[in-house]
Amino acid sequence: MKTRAVRLYGKKDLRLDEFELPQIEEDEILVQVISDSICMSSYKAALLATDHKRVPADIAENPIIIGHEMAGNIIEVGSKWKDQFKAGEKFSMQPALNYKGSMDSPGYSYRYCGGAATYVIMPQEVMELGCLLKYEGESYYEASLAEPLSCIIGAFHANYHTMMGSYEHRMGIAEGGKLAILAGVGPMGLGAIDYAMHCDRRPKMIVVTDVDEKRLARAESIFSITEAKENGIELIFANTKGLEDPSEYLRNLTGGTGFDDVYVFTPVKPLVKQGDKILGRDGCLNFFAGPTDVNFSGECNFYNVHYNSTHIIGTTGGNTDDMIESLRMTEKKLINPSVMVTHIGGLDSAAEATLRLPEEPAGKKLIYTGIDMELTAIADFEEKGKENPHFARLAEITSENNGLWCTEAEKYLLENWR
Numbered sequence: 277m278k279t280r281a282v283r284l285y286g287k288k289d290l291r292l293d294e295f296e297l298p299q300i301e302e303d304e305i306l307v308q309v310i311s312d313s314i315c316m317s318s319y320k321a322a323l324l325a326t327d328h329k330r331v332p333a334d335i336a337e338n339p340i341i342i343g344h345e346m347a348g349n350i351i352e353v354g355s356k357w358k359d360q361f362k363a364g365e366k367f368s369m370q371p372a373l374n375y376k377g378s379m380d381s382p383g384y385s386y387r388y389c390g391g392a393a394t395y396v397i398m399p400q401e402v403m404e405l406g407c408l409l410k411y412e413g414e415s416y417y418e419a420s421l422a423e424p425l426s427c428i429i430g431a432f433h434a435n436y437h438t439m440m441g442s443y444e445h446r447m448g449i450a451e452g453g454k455l456a457i458l459a460g461v462g463p464m465g466l467g468a469i470d471y472a473m474h475c476d477r478r479p480k481m482i483v484v485t486d487v488d489e490k491r492l493a494r495a496e497s498i499f500s501i502t503e504a505k506e507n508g509i510e511l512i513f514a515n516t517k518g519l520e521d522p523s524e525y526l527r528n529l530t531g532g533t534g535f536d537d538v539y540v541f542t543p544v545k546p547l548v549k550q551g552d553k554i555l556g557r558d559g560c561l562n563f564f565a566g567p568t569d570v571n572f573s574g575e576c577n578f579y580n581v582h583y584n585s586t587h588i589i590g591t592t593g594g595n596t597d598d599m600i601e602s603l604r605m606t607e608k609k610l611i612n613p614s615v616m617v618t619h620i621g622g623l624d625s626a627a628e629a630t631l632r633l634p635e636e637p638a639g640k641k642l643i644y645t646g647i648d649m650e651l652t653a654i655a656d657f658e659e660k661g662k663e664n665p666h667f668a669r670l671a672e673i674t675s676e677n678n679g680l681w682c683t684e685a686e687k688y689l690l691e692n693w694r
Contacts, residue, residue, distance in 0.1 A: 279395040281390065285336055292626070297397060300354050303403075306395065307396060310416040311419075316634075332385060342384075344371035372595065392627075413603070415682075415687075416686065417614070423599065424464060427594045429602055435449050448477050453481075455481065455482050455537045455538075459487075462542070463639040466498065466639070469499055470612060479536070480508060485513075496513050516550075523553040530556065536560070537560050538551045543566065543572055552580075566592055616639050618653055619651050622644055644686075648694065
């Protein structure tokens with residue numbers, strides 16, 4: 277079977293190719309990819325190429341398919357897995373395999389498996405590890421976004437707290453505690469707000485900061501302070517730009533006691549320092565944002581580490597249980613992954629969109645692999661609609677959904693776009 281795929285040949289060398297897939301083996305599964313959201317990790321892989329720990333050394337001769345936030349349909353099942361999977365089922369995938377100590381992962385390491393493609397072959401280790409996940413929700417994009425949401429869920433589970441005189445770590449954010457999400461109105465921050473408001477271990481206060489008033493306003497339009505109150509949460513959005521002492525301002529919001537949990541969503545040294553300064557006793561700082569600088573460091577108050585039991589952790593990715601939690605919460609409409617999405621495109625736009633991620637900071641860029649479509653901001657649909665009736669209809673659908681992507685928009689796109 278022929279597939280179209282975006283493949284990595286070297287540093288910043290991404291190409292859209294068409295080629296023949298081999299016949300699947302008895303322990304493999306052929307799938308059709310419908311949607312794949314673009315991750316900053318794919319940019320890092322394209323930037324570093326063979327210098328990346330997950331990328332093979334021979335990609336110039338055997339290029340790999342990029343993309344790992346994929347969802348689609350199962351097409352053909354090898355005999356080994358016929359009791360577990362059937363053609364026609366929807367799937368999502370957990371790419372963090374860690375198979376037998378290897379760092380190989382779909383989207384970084386495989387010639388025939390990656391999200392930026394029309395058809396791919398799932399290698400046997402994906403099924404062996406339980407990483408090919410069935411999905412029963414309405415739309416494909418929600419299943420694609422289960423992977424980035426699992427990273428958020430994993431970060432919330434990874435935080436921990438202790439009681440004075442006890443060495444037991446109580447895992448997860450402090451229930452009924454005070455939570456700060458710094459630089460929190462990007463796509464992952466928005467997902468974190470959504471999860472914090474609707475998970476089973478809710479804080480009583482969520483403070484979300486940023487320095488971009490436009491993006492803060494969008495976040496406020498998505499997350500209702502009234503709904504937060506109904507869930508027992510005080511939700512505060514704060515623009516810290518221009519404040520003489522942002523840390524003091526944020527601590528004052530807590531009554532001076534500081535935060536139980538702080539998440540840093542961008543790798544900026546002053547923000548790391550700020551996160552450390554606003555921790556309360558037994559406060560946990562989660563450095564969520566992955567830097568590209570291998571020597572990145574930030575200031576930490578070790579007096580507070582010693583006497584106030586503050587602590588720092590970092591998480592990168594979620595595990596399969598986190599992914600399943602994301603899928604089940606999405607299926608039950610407890611969380612809304614579309615809050616993360618700002619741009620829609622076809623497979624022909626995926627390579628450039630990946631390479632330009634740092635230049636165009638926005639929300640998640642969602643690729644539908646079976647179509648050709650220039651990467652377009654949802655906010656620009658109406659303007660594009662003056663020349664293209666399909667964009668006009670998408671503008672109508674999304675405007676009726678608070679400017680967010682949705683199942684109806686996806687269905688229209690898949691049925692009407694070439």
